[in-house]
Amino acid sequence: MLESNPNYSHVQIEEVLVPLGPWSGMDETERKLAEAMQQNMLRIWSAFTAILQRDGGFSEELVRNLSEGGLKEIQELPPPARRYWKWVLATAVRNEEPWAVRKEPWQEPPGFDIHDFVVRPLPKE
Numbered sequence: 001m002l003e004s005n006p007n008y009s010h011v012q013i014e015e016v017l018v019p020l021g022p023w024s025g026m027d028e029t030e031r032k033l034a035e036a037m038q039q040n041m042l043r044i045w046s047a048f049t050a051i052l053q054r055d056g057g058f059s060e061e062l063v064r065n066l067s068e069g070g071l072k073e074i075q076e077l078p079p080p081a082r083r084y085w086k087w088v089l090a091t092a093v094r095n096e097e098p099w100a101v102r103k104e105p106w107q108e109p110p111g112f113d114i115h116d117f118v119v120r121p122l123p124k125e
Helices: 028-055 060-076
Strands: 008-019 084-094
Touching: 008 028, 028 060
Parallel strands: none
Antiparallel strands: 008 084
16 A cells, blocks of 8 residues: 555545436536446446456356346436445655655555455356
């Protein structure tokens, strides 16, 4: 993590949940953001499909069914269902000192689980 890197100070990490599609009760700004995120998800959906086809070890039919079902859910999920896209943002201030290597190797902080940030791969059967 940035906190253990001697080249940075004032490290701040923030998790932001961005709505993935509009629902009732949103103000105009929230609605526009939610619609933009929904459109972005629809635009990149084919990349997820390509990754599953390339790396997932799944049949073409299963990938097609997952992809079609996911697209349908993003496009048609009823407004009472609330979906979010989780973003983890990190900011830091670079020190004026010449670049230095870490004094100690990076250690996972207590309670850190990489799979909170990255989806676990499915076991190959």
